[in-house]
Amino acid sequence: MKSRHPGSIAPAHSRVAAFSLTAVVAALAAGPAFAQSSEQPGQEVVVTAARVPQKLPDTLPSTTVISHADIEASPALDVPELLRSYLSFNVAQTGPVGAQTSIFVRGANSNQVLVLIDGAPLSRADFGSAPWELVPLAQIDHIEVVRGNLSSLYGSAAVGGVVQIFTKHGAGTSITLGGGSRGTLNGSASVGQRFGAADRALDLSASLSGVHTDGYSARDAKVDPTVNPDRDPSTQSGATLAIGKTWAVGQRTSFSAMHSDTDTHYDGYNGPTVADELKSRLDNFTLQSHHAINASLNIDLHAGEDVIKYTDPTAFTPGGLGHTRLLGASADWTVVDGQNLQFVVENDSERFGYAGSPTVSRHTNSV
Numbered sequence: 578m579k580s581r582h583p584g585s586i587a588p589a590h591s592r593v594a595a596f597s598l599t600a601v602v603a604a605l606a607a608g609p610a611f612a613q614s615s616e617q618p619g620q621e622v623v624v625t626a627a628r629v630p631q632k633l634p635d636t637l638p639s640t641t642v643i644s645h646a647d648i649e650a651s652p653a654l655d656v657p658e659l660l661r662s663y664l665s666f667n668v669a670q671t672g673p674v675g676a677q678t679s680i681f682v683r684g685a686n687s688n689q690v691l692v693l694i695d696g697a698p699l700s701r702a703d704f705g706s707a708p709w710e711l712v713p714l715a716q717i718d719h720i721e722v723v724r725g726n727l728s729s730l731y732g733s734a735a736v737g738g739v740v741q742i743f744t745k746h747g748a749g750t751s752i753t754l755g756g757g758s759r760g761t762l763n764g765s766a767s768v769g770q771r772f773g774a775a776d777r778a779l780d781l782s783a784s785l786s787g788v789h790t791d792g793y794s795a796r797d798a799k800v801d802p803t804v805n806p807d808r809d810p811s812t813q814s815g816a817t818l819a820i821g822k823t824w825a826v827g828q829r830t831s832f833s834a835m836h837s838d839t840d841t842h843y844d845g846y847n848g849p850t851v852a853d854e855l856k857s858r859l860d861n862f863t864l865q866s867h868h869a870i871n872a873s874l875n876i877d878l879h880a881g882e883d884v885i886k887y888t889d890p891t892a893f894t895p896g897g898l899g900h901t902r903l904l905g906a907s908a909d910w911t912v913v914d915g916q917n918l919q920f921v922v923e924n925d926s927e928r929f930g931y932a933g934s935p936t937v938s939r940h941t942n943s944v
Contacts, residue, residue, distance in 0.1 A: 625693075625721040625741040628730055629875075629909050629917060639665075639724040639738075648717060654763065654788055655813075656709045656717070656742075665724045665738075670710070673792040674811040675841035675857070678710040683724055685737025691727070693741040695833050695863040697881020700734070702899040702929035702939070708885060711859040713815030713837050715753075715765040715786030718745045732943060744835055745769075745784045746819045760791030760810075769819075780821040787814045796844040805851060809842040827869025835861045845891060857887040873911040880904050896932035901925075920944075 626636040633642060641663070653659040657678045661668045667681040679687040692699040692707035699707045720742050727735040747769045754764045769782030789812045798806035814837065821831035837859045845853035861883045868876045881903045888896040905923035912918060923943050930936035 623721050625739050626723045626727075627917075628907065628919065628921070637723060637725070641722045641724075643720040643722065645718050648714065648719070653714060654761070654790070655714050656712050659714060659720075660709075660740075663722070672795040672809050672811070672841060672843050673790050674788055675710050675813050675839035675855075676795070676809075676811065676843060677855070678708075679706065680709055682737040682740075689734065689736040691731050691735040691739045693739065694835060694861050694883070695744055695881075696741070696865055696879050697861055697863040697883060698734075698901055698903055698925070699742075699861065699883055700901050700927070701885055702901055702927035703897065703931075705734070708857070708859065711837050711839055711857055711885070712742060712835075713786050713788070713813055715763070715788070716744050716784055716815045716817045716835060716837075718743045718747070732941075744817045744819065744833055746780065746782050746821065746831075746833070748780070748782070759793065759808075760789070762790075763788035776823060776826050778821075778823045780819070782817075782819045784817040785815070788812070792842070794844060803846070804844045805853070807842075807852070809844060811839070811841040813837060813839045813841075827875075828867070830866040831864075833863045835859070851891055853889070853891045855887060855889045855892075857885070860884040875909045877907045877909070879906070894931045894934075897929060899927070899929035901927050 621633045621642075622630050623633055623636055623640060623642060624630050626640045633640065643659070643663075648659065651659050651662070653662075655674045657668045657670050657680060660666045660680060665683050667684075668678065669680075670676050670678045680690060681687055682690045686706075688705035690707070692709065694712065699712070701708055720740060722738065722740050724738040726737075727739050731739055745767055748771050750768045752764075752766045756762050763786075765784065765786035767782070767784035769780070772779045772781070790810065792809045792811050794804075794806055795809055796804040798804050815835070816837075817833065817835045819831065819833040821829065823829045837857075839855075839857045839859075841855050841857075843853050843855060845851070862881065864880045866878045868878075870876060883901050885899045886897070903923060903925050905921065907919065907921040910918045921944070925941040925943070926938065927940075928936050928938035
């Protein structure tokens with residue numbers, strides 16, 4: 578973890594350790610590390626704080642990078658548990674891995690924190706907030722966190738801050754297996770390869786992961802006898818595919834896709850004998866193209882979409898399907914060293930429909 582303020586991060590203790598002390602059983606690696614380490618010079622450059630690459634010491638004071646090494650060292654099994662140990666994050670989660678989650682940053686509402694995956698927005702169109710719990714932790718390389726109001730750069734969804742998640746892209750092979758208490762098992766495998774010289778490289782990578790826990794009862798039957806006293810298990814699987822092509826120096830196009838399936842039980846309000854079960858699917862796609870016109874002018878094109886589907890037979894709304902799509906282009910001109918002008922144009926479209934109800938949509942153009 579690296580931050581503008583070394584003392585701004587709380588000790589990395591997580592309540593996950595109370596019920597799933599995950600230990601690495603086996604780790605095999607061949608070739609370079611699959612994910613970029615925070616000790617590498619490239620990790621010290623962040624893009625979230627100003628929407629252009631900056632060295633970490635030059636960014637806003639409230640910028641933090643959670644490196645791949647930080648993620649591996651954490652006992653957390655999911656993104657909400659990881660962020661719980663960092664200051665300014667208030668996490669409300671209704672159960673174990675995959676349970677519905679709301680995260681508040683610096684007191685802002687959960688729908689006022691913008692979440693990006695490789696530059697594409699992650700949001701439920703019906704709630705306006707991000708389903709953090711659906712992003713498999715094992716598919717993440719590193720996370721950039723910028724606390725505070727960034728609405729001038731990202732719009733009203735970034736009043737509380739911006740969290741950008743970068744999925745695994747890189748070369749090499751890695752396999753990890755782990756296990757813990759309460760029937761907790763987790764594992765991941767990743768592979769990547771670079772073809773050609775660096776100035777004409779083609780990069781391919783893929784990753785698979787899975788985690789299961791028998792969980793615990795999120796509500797105490799001794800306090801409320803109307804709830805189901807059984808444990809609430811959870812299973813989550815994930816996969817990532819990334820392709821990147823460097824056409825020339827300063828000219829690169831990349832595509833990434835992430836998929837996750839989450840099946841989690843919870844304690845609803847249907848009596849002590851009903852097993853409430855929520856199944857969710859997340860698909861996220863990102864296409865980016867960077868073009869350095871000259872030493873002072875850069876053009877970036879980006880497109881992203883996430884599709885979220887859930888089924889919950891015992892709930893008031895038994896299912897839903899949502900789409901969020903972003904298309905945009907930006908130009909960055911360095912007038913003099915340290916002085917930049919930016920122009921960004923974006924089209925954001927959202928639509929969501931509950932099972933048996935009409936689909937509603939919203940479109941936003943911004944400059």
